[in-house]
Amino acid sequence: xxxxxxxxxxxxxxxxxxxxxxxxxxxxxxxxxxxxxxxxxxxxxxxxxxxxxxxxxxxxxxxxxxxxxxxxxxxxxxxxxxxxxxxxxxxxxxxxxxxxxxxxxxxxxxxxxxxxxxxxxxxxxxxxxxxxxxxxxxxxxxxxxxxxxxxxxxxxxxxxxxxxxxxxxxxxxxxxxxxxxxxxxxxxxxxxxxxxxxxxxxxxxxxxxxxxxxxxxxxxxxxxxxxxxxxxxxxxxxxxxxxxxxxxxxxxxxxxxxxxxxxxxxxxxxxxxxxxxxxxxxxxxxxxxx
Amino acid sequence: xxxxxxxxxxxxxxxxxxxxxxxxxxxxxxxxxxxxxxxxxxxxxxxxxxxxxxxxxxxxxxxxxxxxxxxxxxxxxxxxxxxxxxxxxxxxxxxxxxxxxxxxxxxxxxxxxxxxxxxxxxxxxxxxxxxxxxxxxxxxxxxxxxxxxxxxxxxxxxxxxxxxxxxxxxxxxxxxxxxxxxxxxxxxxxxxxxxxxxxxxxxxxxxxxxxxxxxxxxxxxxxxxxxxxxxxxxxxxxxxxxxxxxxxxxxxxxxxxxxxxxxxxxxxxxxxxxxxxxxxxxxxxxxxxxxxxxxxxxxxxxxxxxxxxxxxxxxxxxxxxxxxxxxxxxxxxxxxxxxxxxxxxxxxxxxxxxxxxxxxxxxxxxxxxxxxxxxxxxxxxxxxxxxxxxxxxxxxxxxxxxxxxxxxxxxxxxxxxxxxxxxxxxxxxxxxxxxxx
Numbered sequence: 001x002x003x004x005x006x007x008x009x010x011x012x013x014x015x016x017x018x019x020x021x022x023x024x025x026x027x028x029x030x031x032x033x034x035x036x037x038x039x040x041x042x043x044x045x046x047x048x049x050x051x052x053x054x055x056x057x058x059x060x061x062x063x064x065x066x067x068x069x070x071x072x073x074x075x076x077x078x079x080x081x082x083x084x085x086x087x088x089x090x091x092x093x094x095x096x097x098x099x100x101x102x103x104x105x106x107x108x109x110x111x112x113x114x115x116x117x118x119x120x121x122x123x124x125x126x127x128x129x130x131x132x133x134x135x136x137x138x139x140x141x142x143x144x145x146x147x148x149x150x151x152x153x154x155x156x157x158x159x160x161x162x163x164x165x166x167x168x169x170x171x172x173x174x175x176x177x178x179x180x181x182x183x184x185x186x187x188x189x190x191x192x193x194x195x196x197x198x199x200x201x202x203x204x205x206x207x208x209x210x211x212x213x214x215x216x217x218x219x220x221x222x223x224x225x226x227x228x229x230x231x232x233x234x235x236x237x238x239x240x241x242x243x244x245x246x247x248x249x250x251x252x253x254x255x256x257x258x259x260x261x262x263x264x265x266x267x268x269x270x271x272x273x274x275x276x277x278x279x280x281x282x283x284x285x286x287x288x289x290x
Numbered sequence: 291x292x293x294x295x296x297x298x299x300x301x302x303x304x305x306x307x308x309x310x311x312x313x314x315x316x317x318x319x320x321x322x323x324x325x326x327x328x329x330x331x332x333x334x335x336x337x338x339x340x341x342x343x344x345x346x347x348x349x350x351x352x353x354x355x356x357x358x359x360x361x362x363x364x365x366x367x368x369x370x371x372x373x374x375x376x377x378x379x380x381x382x383x384x385x386x387x388x389x390x391x392x393x394x395x396x397x398x399x400x401x402x403x404x405x406x407x408x409x410x411x412x413x414x415x416x417x418x419x420x421x422x423x424x425x426x427x428x429x430x431x432x433x434x435x436x437x438x439x440x441x442x443x444x445x446x447x448x449x450x451x452x453x454x455x456x457x458x459x460x461x462x463x464x465x466x467x468x469x470x471x472x473x474x475x476x477x478x479x480x481x482x483x484x485x486x487x488x489x490x491x492x493x494x495x496x497x498x499x500x501x502x503x504x505x506x507x508x509x510x511x512x513x514x515x516x517x518x519x520x521x522x523x524x525x526x527x528x529x530x531x532x533x534x535x536x537x538x539x540x541x542x543x544x545x546x547x548x549x550x551x552x553x554x555x556x557x558x559x560x561x562x563x564x565x566x567x568x569x570x571x572x573x574x575x576x577x578x579x580x581x582x583x584x585x586x587x588x589x590x591x592x593x594x595x596x597x598x599x600x601x602x603x604x605x606x607x608x609x610x611x612x613x614x615x616x617x618x619x620x621x622x623x624x625x626x627x628x629x630x631x632x633x634x635x636x637x638x639x640x641x642x643x644x645x646x647x648x649x650x651x652x653x654x655x656x657x658x659x660x661x662x663x664x665x666x667x668x669x670x671x672x673x674x675x676x677x678x679x680x681x682x683x684x685x686x687x688x689x690x691x692x693x694x695x696x697x698x699x700x701x702x703x704x705x706x707x708x709x710x711x712x713x714x715x716x717x718x719x720x721x722x723x724x725x726x727x
Contacts, residue, residue: 039724040396041414061713126556148494148556150703237494237555238700253392254692255717256414256724 033262040258052263062264064239065247068154072243073222075158080165080218081173081211087166088173089203102174105167113164117231120160121147124232147233150240157232157241161225169214176210177203205286212283216276223272244268343622344375345629348394350387350406350612351380354579354645363641367632374625381407385559388691402620403629408443408613409681413688413725418442418615419623425631433610433651435684444630445610446639447648450578450667451679452504453606454597459590460487460572468595470603472510472540479549482572490544491571493562494555494702501575502541502698505597507680508607510537513599519685522718529697529718530711538707545702555702563587577609578667581647585661594667596674608676610651612642686718687725693717 034052038045056062091101108116123129124146134140146156184202193201226245229235235242235250242250244264252261347364351357357380364376379401381387387407394400395417411417421441426434433448434441454468461467464485469475479489492501511518514533521527528534544550551571554562566574567588575597576584584592596606614633616626632638640656643649647664650656660668681691697714701707 037724039414040392042416125558126553126561143553143556145553145556236699238703238705239696250692253389253396255689255721257720258396 030262030265033259034266035263036259038259038262039256040252041256045259048259052260053267055260056264056267061239061242061247062244065242065244068239068241069223069243071154072158072161072225072241073219076161076165076222077215077218079158079162080169081214083162083166084169084173084214085204085207085211087170088177089199091170091174092177102171105170107167108164109168111164113227114231116164117160117228120163121232124156148237150237153233153237153240157229160228160232161222164228165218165221169218172214172217173207173210176207176213179210180206208283208286212280212286215283216279219275219279220272223268223275342373342375343625344377345403345620345622345626346377346379346401347629348379348381348391348401348404348407350384352384354582355642359641359645363633363638366638367629370632371625371628374622374628376629398619400617400619402617402622402626403614404617405446405614405633406612408615409611410688410691412443412613412615413684413686416618419618419620421616421630422627425627425634428634428652428654430651430653435610437684443613443615444634445613445651446633447579447610447612447643447646448651449609449611449646449648450594450671451508451607451609451682452501452575452577454505454573454595455566455576455581455584455663456573456593456595457566457569457571457588457590458593460569461593468593468603469598471598472600475598476544476547479544479547483547483549488551488571489549490554490573490575491551491557491562491565492554492575492702493557493559494699495558501544501597502538502701504575504679504681505607506537506541507534508677509597509599509605511680512605512677513601519683523685523722525719529715530708535707535711538701538711541698542701542704542707546704578664579646579648581664581667582645582661585663592663594663594670596671603674605675605677606671607679609679609682611682612646612648687721689721689724690718693721 033045035047035049036045037048037051087105091098091105094101125131126143126145130146131140131143134144145152147153180203184206185198188198188202224245225243226249229241229243229246230249233241235246245268248261248265248268251264252258349355349360351360360378360380364378368374368376381390383390388410391400391404391407391411395411395414400417408418415437419442421444425444426441429444433445456468460482464481464487466478466481469478482489490501511533515521515527518527522529551557551565557565562574563576563580563583565571567584569588569590574584581594596603599605614630616623616630620626633642634652636654636656639650639652640658643656644658647660649668681694683690693714697710700710
């Protein structure tokens with residue numbers, strides 16, 4: 001057993017080494033720089049203690065980014081998982097076509113987020129497809145600034161995030177649905193349950209483990225969302241879509257405040273860990289077994 | 291069986307795509323170079339044997355200077371210098387070139403030689419190597435800037451910066467002439483608006499799409515105090531002080547008065563240009579680098595005038611830009627400087643500046659056939675005083691342009707002017723502190 005364990009370890013060692021240098025080392029360096037005034041370029045680095053952390057709690061732009069991020073995450077997670085469950089339940093009964101439908105819904109997550117963002121940016125533009133269709137159908141007469149109206153931009157970005165991620169989470173839910181024993185549905189048929197009662201009493205409770213995974217993954221993914229927002233709006237207009245990840249990059253590379261940006265990134269990391277743990281504790285309690 | 295076949299096909303396609311994607315940005319350069327491989331080989335056989343080196347060269351590719359131009363220049367250089375191989379790469383997104391070059395620098399991947407996109411990064415110490423006197427001596431002293439008495443980057447172009455292009459047909463039809471004071475300019479916009487004509491169009495989504503920083507700040511601040519850059523840096527003048535607050539309020543009033551084409555905040559730079567060239571707006575703020583585009587792409591004659599300051603219109607913003615810099619960390623400094631000298635050799639330099647309608651920055655004039663609009667701009671501006679464009683002031687620390695652009699956008703959107711400028715002032719002081727360290 002010991003020899004088998006050592007051989008197994010040797011097989012995973014290359015991956016562990018790569019993980020260590022690609023993930024752990026940069027994280028440790030970033031943690032160090034979060035206590036410095038590093039501008040990202042010079043070798044002249046001064047340790048300034050907790051000054052960066054003190055500053056970010058007083059910085060109104062960080063407060064704005066946190067608020068924008070929370071709205072982005074809550075809206076995305078709720079809608080993504082709601083529609084993922086609906087689509088998964090509907091697709092489960094499509095029989096032979098399930099493979100095709102699953103592939104079609106999965107395609108958005110396979111496409112590069114940058115490509116997705118460019119396509120949607122074009123559709124959202126002043127004379128893009130969406131405004132054209134709305135005018136054609138006489139729903140609106142003017143042009144809507146989907147990405148340039150500060151009241152609409154965040155909604156527009158959330159829509160793209162939802163569109164891109166529904167398929168992936170639908171597949172997770174679909175996989176969870178297939179683990180529900182058919183006998184339970186047969187028993188509910190015998191008991192005279194209608195479709196809604198079956199969903200409420202059989203499907204939804206037993207879907208909990210899959211839903212837990214889906215909710216946690218969608219939360220983490222939305223919290224650290226960068227590429228979609230960067231291409232669509234770059235955090236604008238007037239910081240209306242400046243999620244934390246955008247704020248971090250802008251502070252690091254445009255304002256030459258890499259130390260400060262590192263401090264914000266660690267706040268984001270701790271936030272993600274805290275939210276994940278809390279979600280897991282709450283959702284785990286809902287899981288049932290019949 | 292069918293599923294396995296399909297899966298194999300998809301996997302092969304994905305792998306092929308992955309390998310193609312890992313190919314990097316030099317494919318077109320390499321394909322262009324292949325065509326002259328025979329010539330290069332012949333030249334190499336004749337040339338003295340030298341150290342074989344590879345230089346990375348980052349440039350800005352756009353509609354004015356397409357990939358084919360860069361391929362031919364690189365090929366020509368390699369033919370003349372067979373021991374030097376150039377790995378050329380273009381900025382992937384011109385609108386974000388400054389972010390791109392800074393990211394490359396931060397990750398230790400800054401190219402040996404870079405042309406364009408250096409406006410912000412050149413303000414950071416230690417990025418570029420000092421240019422030797424044998425090269426700097428060929429330049430107009432007004433064109434090159436020094437940091438601590440040394441020259442680190444060389445501008446390839448002098449541009450009349452963002453200023454007013456106008457539709458001469460609309461002006462003639464409405465009996466309008468270029469204004470000489472700010473009040474005349476506002477009255478001109480009101481007249482156009484009352485006649486159902488969009489006075490201006492802007493590109494809210496463009497990198498520097500706001501009239502505020504160019505030319506308003508340039509001419510108005512120069513009218514108030516020519517030494518404003520030093521006074522802003524020293525703190526004698528502040529971004530949230532009365533002078534700049536007044537200028538910002540005038541800028542905001544242009545938006546609030548509805549002088550901009552509907553959708554201007556949504557427009558990208560190409561959309562702005564198209565709206566002007568189609569006659570949807572009477573005026574557009576743009577630079578000399580787009581003079582050829584407007585001259586050739588508009589169905590009407592295009593004119594140019596300098597945006598007035600409060601009392602006069604005798605100044606215009608000028609920029610010495612599209613800089614060339616050699617990385618301070620290059621392993622082949624002499625070869626890199628050879629490339630720089632090549633870029634400023636007569637014929638090559640002409641090929642670089644002619645598509646951009648730019649003026650030379652060297653002492654020796656480089657002339658070429660210009661479009662009517664560029665000629666007109668040069669004639670008019672020759673009677674005016676050039677003032678360094680506000681966004682190109684080198685006394686300002688790196689990051690100032692981005693901070694100002696952000697504030698300008700907030701003001702255009704109708705945010706409280708004083709609040710935006712307070713935040714800008716705070717940011718500016720922080721950037722100065724960072725630079726001093």
